[in-house]
Amino acid sequence: MILETLFPIIALIVLGYGVRRTEFVPLEFFRASDKLVYFIFFPAMLFWKVSTAAGSDSVDSSLIWAGIMAVSVVFLASTVFIVKGRVEPFQAGSFSQSCYRFNTYIGMAVVLQAMGDAGVVQFAVLVGILIPIINVMAVTILIWFSGQEMTRAQKQRYLLRALASNPLIIACVAGLLLSASGMQLPAFINNTFSLASMVALPLALVSIGSAFSFKHLPGYFRLSGVAVAFKLVLLPLVGAASLYLFGVEGTAFKTAMIFFCLPTSTAIYVLSSQLNSDTHLASASIVLSTMASFVSLSLVLWWV
Numbered sequence: 001m002i003l004e005t006l007f008p009i010i011a012l013i014v015l016g017y018g019v020r021r022t023e024f025v026p027l028e029f030f031r032a033s034d035k036l037v038y039f040i041f042f043p044a045m046l047f048w049k050v051s052t053a054a055g056s057d058s059v060d061s062s063l064i065w066a067g068i069m070a071v072s073v074v075f076l077a078s079t080v081f082i083v084k085g086r087v088e089p090f091q092a093g094s095f096s097q098s099c100y101r102f103n104t105y106i107g108m109a110v111v112l113q114a115m116g117d118a119g120v121v122q123f124a125v126l127v128g129i130l131i132p133i134i135n136v137m138a139v140t141i142l143i144w145f146s147g148q149e150m151t152r153a154q155k156q157r158y159l160l161r162a163l164a165s166n167p168l169i170i171a172c173v174a175g176l177l178l179s180a181s182g183m184q185l186p187a188f189i190n191n192t193f194s195l196a197s198m199v200a201l202p203l204a205l206v207s208i209g210s211a212f213s214f215k216h217l218p219g220y221f222r223l224s225g226v227a228v229a230f231k232l233v234l235l236p237l238v239g240a241a242s243l244y245l246f247g248v249e250g251t252a253f254k255t256a257m258i259f260f261c262l263p264t265s266t267a268i269y270v271l272s273s274q275l276n277s278d279t280h281l282a283s284a285s286i287v288l289s290t291m292a293s294f295v296s297l298s299l300v301l302w303w304v
Helices: 002-021 027-053 061-084 089-100 104-146 152-164 167-181 187-210 218-245 250-260 267-274 279-303
Strands: none
Touching: 002 027, 002 104, 002 187, 002 279, 027 104, 027 167, 027 187, 061 089, 061 104, 061 218, 061 250, 089 104, 089 218, 089 267, 089 279, 104 167, 104 187, 104 250, 104 267, 104 279, 218 250, 218 279, 250 279, 267 279
């Protein structure tokens, strides 16, 4: 089960790394494919999966509350560490994001392989709810420690713009609305989304591998290692406790545990760059977290 689930994902990531390092295809290809996946193919997949499979009883609301509770606890714990552990203000935003932001592409790939469509719907809705919350957390820390002078109105505009333009949130909401309406996609539309969905994950995983760089890992190993401990040790432990507290069981429990064991998001690099935080730390955290996550994911797949 573990090998069947994780090997295809690792293979595609390694393929992306190899293709990029050998310059088999130019860098411009990956920049274009990133944009296609983020704005078109992956949102199309989320919309299609949620709209065709979600129903009134598909998602356990306790799962949502457990997810919010677990991420909030880790956010607060990482913020205390930033203050007490004397993390440099320039590094605070990148460190904070590394502790709780998650890689949606790897998550969807693992859930689809391990749990099928039932798990995908649980995962998609959980992601749709948590992305706005996590964005608020990340931007709050980035702005607070960046030293930038921003009024409350500017902060609110930045957050609203970031959330309203997020294609993953839009896709999840649109899928839920279509499902709740009782309408069904015509066969030719449904088949189009099905075909587009086949492109999303392979391209995304190859792109993740292409972005890997071990250049900054040695110099940032200690701090990125602490972030990985928050993300892949503390979050799964707090997450499991939250799930038990809220009585989450079955497919929802298994899907959530996979979610809690995911590596940090590659998007932390972009946001760190935009809001004056340490992109070298972000890069190191992404690489270390992704490699370590295959241990945490193997353990959780064996357990559940």
